[in-house]
Amino acid sequence: MDRHILFYLVGRIILVNGLSLIIPLTAGLLWGERGLLYFGPSLIAAVALAVFCLYRGRHHKRQVGAGEGAWYMVLVWLALSLLGMVPYLIAGVFTSPADAFFESAAAFTTTGTSVLADGGAALPSSLLLWHSLMGWLGGLNFILMLVSVMPLVSGCFGLTLSVHQSVSFSPMVASMQDAARKVGCIYLAITMFSVFLYWLAGLSPTAAVNQALLTLSTSGGDSLFDFFRYDSRALEGAAALSMLLASGNFLLYWKGWERRSxxxxxxxxxxxxxxxxxxxxSAVVSFHLWHYGVYDGWDNLRYGFFQVLSFISTSGFASTSxxxxxxxxKYVLFLLAFIGGCIGSSTGGxxxxxFMVLFKMTSRELQRTLHPHMVVSLKIDGVPVDMKIVSxxxxxxxxxxxxxFASMLIISLAGVTPIQAMAMAVGCLSSxxxxxxxxxxxxxxxxxAWTKVYCGFLMILGRIEIFPALLVIQHSVSYVWRRW
Structure with missing residues (x-):
């Protein structure tokens, strides 16, 4: 394994995320808060760590393998979660490192849950901005990895991205940077569009920015902004359009922009x-709500469609109790969170x-059972799917x-009910x-405390999609075995 390229990649992403601390630091100073105290130590630590990693990786070979990619993904999410918790500890928001780690991991993995009372209503505005920014950066980090490193590690992402988006997944760093640049530009552009929508719907510029950051990263479950308190169709419409865009394939957006089609x-x-x-x-849920008389008239459609979109996009916003x-x-929404949005988006699940591949594979096997001599190929958009991808x-x-199932059993040791353990396991895995x-x-x-730490690691495991963690464990065991 080339440790130089690993240091280089980790150093770059820590530097970018670390420098983003300047935003809440500056905002805190402008708002009369102790921004320098809250964010200064984290900024110094992040830059120092990034410089160290970049220096150690200066002689890299500009090529990434599966092993380096797996270590990169695991180390980045761990490092960001640890760095993100420092402002909370310095500000005295948490006295327990377990609480701070859970909060930071939930934000960076865009899980959208919180240990803070009322979602952090009593926090200084600069810390609330940092929380929203962590979620937005987490969504950006995920889609950047999705188009650069993840195809090398798990191999099952190239099905839709490489064939239909004309992006070649090369192990060369230059190719990765090109794909990351494209998807990053789209992510930023849609975020700005979302800010404009929220502002147009009546939010202040600051509130519009905060809400757009949470919406595009699909990490709105712990948001202070409860739509049902505002009861505004304009705000719900702005959120719905933003969530819909966040659920789509960002590289597909880039291709549509390039072709102007x-x-x-x-x-x-x-x-x-x-x-x-x-x-x-949405139609089924709305009809069921109407059938049971939960709401009056068109409100069944209004709330049914919004909540279905909220959960299928893994955003978690609530427009009603x-x-x-x-x-x-409730179980329908639960299953939608398990499915998630499109590949190439910042959604979880x-x-x-x-699911398309699994469904088509099942259909093909049924046809082969009925007609043993029939040759049936599995295709998506008319393109044959390699059996390696299916496997x-x-x-x-x-x-x-x-x-x-393993996480559900472990979490149940904390004294929660089985259904609550199931909800926590799916919530952490699906973000x-x-x-x-x-x-x-x-x-x-x-x-x-151990439950919160475990859930924090489970969020990271779900965000990196399990394969990288298994490769890291396998590599570590092999290394120890050889040394032994």
């Missing part, structure tokens, strides 16, 4: 399936493309299910913390 979106199978699922499930919702609708999708699905509140987990702070 909207037809490309109609021809993308994953986007079509996502929209059909969203509209179909769901305590009175029938259990059927397993992604629609993988890796199956492997990933198996790993997610096994991790889910949608609102599944916890859906089934009554409203006081995360009261959980034992």
């Amino acid at each position: 909207l037809k490309i979106f109609l021809h993308d199978a994953e986007l079509r399936y996502f929209l059909m699922m969203f509209l179909g499930v 769901m305590e009175s919702w029938p259990e059927f609708d 397993l992604k629609v493309m993988r 890796r999708v199956l492997s990933y699905f198996f790993l997610v299910i096994m991790t889910f 949608v913390g609102s599944t916890m509140a859906l089934f009554g987990v409203t006081d995360v702070a009261s959980l034992p």
